[in-house]
Amino acid sequence: MLSALGLDEAHEAAYRALVSLGAADVLDLARRLPLGEVATERALRHLERHGLAAQASGRPGRWVAAPPDVALGALVTRRRHELERAESSAALLAREYRARSSEPGVHELVEVVTGRAAVAQRFLQLQLGAVEQVCALVTDGPIAGADAEVGTRARAADRGVAYRVVVEHEVLTRPTGVRDVSAAFGRAEEVRVAERVPTRLLIADRSLAMVPLSEHADEPSALVVHDCALLESLYGLFATVWRHARPLHLGGPPHEPEGPSVPETPDGTDLAILSLLLAGLTDASVAKQLDLGLRTVQRRVRGLMERAGVTTRLQLGWHARDHGWVGRPR
Template sequence: MLDVLGLEAIEESAYRRLITLPSESVEELAAALRVETSDLAAALDGLEEKGLVARSTATPGHFVASPPALALGSLIVQRQEDIRRAQLELGRLAEQYRGVMADRSDTDVIEVVRGAQAVAQRFGQMQRGASAEVLALVKASVAVVSADENVDEDAALARGVAYRVVVERAAFAKPGFVDLVAESVKAGEQIRVTGDLPLRLIVADRSLALLPLAPTAADSAGGALLVHPSGLLDALLHLFDLIWAGANEVLPSENGTTELSADRLDDLDTRILTLLLAGLTDQAIGGQLGLSLRTVQRRVSHLMDRAQVVTRFQLGHEATRRGWL
C-alpha cells in the first residue's frame, strides 16, 4: 500500500510494526519480521532518511516510529508536488506534440508496432493512460493478450474509466469465458455481442486507436497499427458506433448467477414479435396490444436494428436463431 510513497516492502513492514510499539531494537525487529538483521538495518536507515523513524533517546539501540500524520503526510505532499510538476511537463510536451502533429503528413498519423511484446505493451499503456473511456472490438481468437490476462482493464475500471466492448458471439464458446464476462459486467463494464467482427480494435478516449494485425507469412511475429487523430481514426470511431448500436446487450441473469442473456427482449417486444411472426399487420398488432401504429412500427424497426437485418422475413429468421421466442 505504501509503495506509492516510495517505501520498499521491508520498510513498510518495519514501520507498521514500530507504530504499534514504544520502541524496538534492530535485532528484535528483524526476528519479528523474519528478515536478516543486515537487510533490516539498511531498511531502517532508509526510513530514518525519509523521516519515518528515529533513534530512541530513552533506549539506546532502539528505534521509534514517527507520527503517521506528520511523517506520511509530508511524503504525500511531496509526491503530490512531484505529480503536479509531471502534469505541467506533460502539458508542455503535449503542446509540442500537437504542434508537430499539425505539420505531419497523412502517413505520420499511423505508427506500425512490430512484435507481439510491443503490441501487448501498447495495449496496456493505452488502458493505463485512459482517463474517460475505452472502446474495444474483441474477436473470438486471441491476438496478443487474452481477456483473463488483461489486468490493466480491472485497474482502469476501478479508477472510473468507462468500458464499452463488443464481443464476437463465437467467443462465448470458450470454457470460462461466460463467467469472465459476467465478472466484467458486474464491475461496471458495458458489453454487447454480435456475429462476426471485421477487425480487432481498442480506442482510448476517442483519441488513439490500436488495431492488432494477425501474423502473416512475411511477419510471423505479428504487429499492430497505432492510429492518431485523423480521418482514419474518425472512420474507426464511426465503425465502432455502428457496430455498438446494432449489437445485443449482455446482462447478468436475474438469479444472480454467472449465466448471461445477450439477447434479452422485454415483454412488449416479445409480444410484438410473436404477433408479427403470426402474420398480423402492424395495425392489427397495435389493436391487439393497445398501441399506436407509429409505436408498433418504431419498435419493429428497433428489433430489426438489433438483429442487424433489413427485411421482416430476415427478422423472423434471426429471431429464431437467437432464441428470442
C-alpha cells in the first residue's frame, strides 16, 4: 500500500506495528514482526531516514512513530514533486524526439547519382528547375552535353533565370574552348575566368547543388546536395571563386558607355578579343579561338589602344575595366 512512497512490505509492517504501539523497544517490536531483532532494527533505521520514526529522547533503544498525517503527507508531497519533474522531463524528451524526427535524414539531404546518363540528366534537371539563378564552376575537361545545354539555357532564359559562371583558364586554351563555353552557357550570361577552379559545381537557386564525386571513372558519379549547411558551404566556395575571377566577354551586344567622356564602345568582336587577352591567351590563341587571322587580331588590338588613347596593352586593360568594356565585378 505504501510501496509508492518507497516503503517495501517489511518497512510498512514495522511502521504499522510502531503506530499501533505508539512506542516500543526493538525487542518488543521484533516479537510482533517475523523479521528478527537485527532486521527490525534495520527497518527502524530506514523509517528514521524517511521521517517516519525516531528514537525517544532519554530512552535509548526505544522508538516512537511519527504522526502518519504529517510524515506520510510529507512523503506524498515529495513523491508528487518527483513525479512532476519526471513528467516535465518526459515532455521535454518527447519534444526533442518529435523535432529530431521531423528533421530530414541524411539520406534526404544528400543523394548520390551514378552513371553518365543519370548524372547528365540530373544536371539538366537542376537547371530546368531553377527559378531565379544558376551558379556554376567549370574546370578543365570536356563540357558534356553542350548541345543539350543550349536548349536548357534557352528555356531557363525565357523564365528569367540568370546564370553566373566561372570558367577555368585551361578551358579557354583548348582548340574549341571558347566555342564550347559559348554553347554550354550562352553568350549573354555573366561569365568569368579564373586561373584555377577547385571543382565542378552547379547551384540552382541556392537550394540545390551538384558536385562530382568521380569524373574519370567508367561510371561517373555526382553528389546532389539539398538545403543544408553543406549547401551553404558550397555556395560560399562559389562566391569566393567568383569574387576573384575576371569578367569574360564571349560576344553579344556591347555594354553601354558609363558617361559622356567615355569613347564609343567597341563591337562584340573587339570585346571578345580584349576579354580573351585579359584572360591570359596569346594573340595566336585568340585568333584560333575566334576563327580570325592573327593580323586581324593585332590590328583590332591596335585600334582599341588608339580608341582608348593608351600606348601599352596594360593601360588598355585598365581602361577597359574602368570604362566597362569587359564588365566590372558586381
